[in-house]
Amino acid sequence: MNIGEAAALSGISAKAIRYYESIGLIEPAPRSDGGYRSYGDTDVAFLTFIRRARGLGFSVEDVTNLLGLYRDRNRASADVKAIAQAHVAGIERKVAELESIRRTLTHLIENCHGDERPDCPILDDLAGAATPGDARLV
Amino acid sequence: MNIGEAAALSGISAKAIRYYESIGLIEPAPRSDGGYRSYGDTDVAFLTFIRRARGLGFSVEDVTNLLGLYRDRNRASADVKAIAQAHVAGIERKVAELESIRRTLTHLIENCHGDERPDCPILDDLAGAATPGDARLV
DNA sequence: ATAATGTTTCCAGTTACTGGAAGGTCAAGG
DNA sequence: CCTTGACCTTCCAGTAACTGGAAACATTAT
Numbered sequence: 191m192n193i194g195e196a197a198a199l200s201g202i203s204a205k206a207i208r209y210y211e212s213i214g215l216i217e218p219a220p221r222s223d224g225g226y227r228s229y230g231d232t233d234v235a236f237l238t239f240i241r242r243a244r245g246l247g248f249s250v251e252d253v254t255n256l257l258g259l260y261r262d263r264n265r266a267s268a269d270v271k272a273i274a275q276a277h278v279a280g281i282e283r284k285v286a287e288l289e290s291i292r293r294t295l296t297h298l299i300e301n302c303h304g305d306e307r308p309d310c311p312i313l314d315d316l317a318g319a320a321t322p323g324d325a326r327l328v
Numbered sequence: 329m330n331i332g333e334a335a336a337l338s339g340i341s342a343k344a345i346r347y348y349e350s351i352g353l354i355e356p357a358p359r360s361d362g363g364y365r366s367y368g369d370t371d372v373a374f375l376t377f378i379r380r381a382r383g384l385g386f387s388v389e390d391v392t393n394l395l396g397l398y399r400d401r402n403r404a405s406a407d408v409k410a411i412a413q414a415h416v417a418g419i420e421r422k423v424a425e426l427e428s429i430r431r432t433l434t435h436l437i438e439n440c441h442g443d444e445r446p447d448c449p450i451l452d453d454l455a456g457a458a459t460p461g462d463a464r465l466v
Numbered sequence: 467a468t469a470a471t472g473t474t475t476c477c478a479g480t481t482a483c484t485g486g487a488a489g490g491t492c493a494a495g496g
Numbered sequence: 497c498c499t500t501g502a503c504c505t506t507c508c509a510g511t512a513a514c515t516g517g518a519a520a521c522a523t524t525a526t
Contacts, residue, residue, distance in 0.1 A: 225521080270440065274450050278437065281429060292419045305405060317373070318377070330503075332502095342504085360491090
């Protein structure tokens with residue numbers, strides 16, 4: 191099948207498939223007489239694997255390693271697990287950071303009139319001024 | 329003062345200050361005879377505002393708008409609040425997405441032996457196979 | 467034959483900067 | 497006066513992971 195069909199079946203755009211080939215994430219596809227890339231079911235399976243891994247937020251570098259393990263019949267599941275655990279740790283750091291920001295902003299928003307008047311604790315905080323009667327939020 | 333001192337006082341790198349000038353986030357600084365950018369306390373205050381806004385995850389585009397409101401004595405606090413609320417909404421979407429991924433991965437990790445054996449529910453899931461005795465996790 | 471669709475490669479743009487190169491400026495020391 | 501070193505200047509590249517678009521070729525349908 192051509193790249194368009196492989197794209198539709200795998201859920202990865204044709205552009206992205208070419209990109210993955212260009213960076214070496216997938217093998218260069220064999221070409222037809224006219225120069226079109228040609229894919230089989232196995233290729234679609236790999237592409238689907240990639241889509242799902244990317245959908246879980248794994249970096250392309252992680253996916254490279256996961257694909258390597260997927261192909262390796264002698265892999266140790268410990269190696270897969272380690273990649274996933276490191277990824278989860280990164281996600282947890284990110285969530286903690288976002289939650290901290292969310293709490294700060296939510297607090298500032300609650301104290302902002304949100305009307306036509308100009309005074310605003312959000313701007314006060316950004317400007318570095320202490321919100322009156324309130325500990326500095328950072 | 330020169331850019332280095334403004335950078336140290338504001339907590340923004342000299343590189344970033346030049347970048348902010350290049351994209352129009354801040355006004356071009358006046359130059360000394362030798363061509364050095366020259367900053368005053370007001371400039372440092374603006375830079376500090378930018379650093380704090382960026383630290384709360386506001387995009388540079390948001391910061392442009394926040395700075396505009398900060399400068400505008402006739403602003404409506406409602407406009408500031410709206411920007412902050414939209415940002416919080418985006419953060420909440422992101423957190424929800426990350427939490428969903430975290431739950432999926434944590435579940436898969438718990439069911440992975442993590443030893444020298446090759447079978448691994450994480451790879452099974454990525455490959456699209458149902459984890460034995462377990463509903464498909466996505 | 468021609469039109470429509472699919473595919474090819476290549477370049478640019480996205481976000482928000484950072485790193486580095488090549489070269490000018492400035493203050494202090496010899 | 498000259499040099500050294502710290503600081504500054506501009507400009508180009510690179511980052512992550514693609515997407516959009518242009519120009520041209522291939523294939524299929526009418």
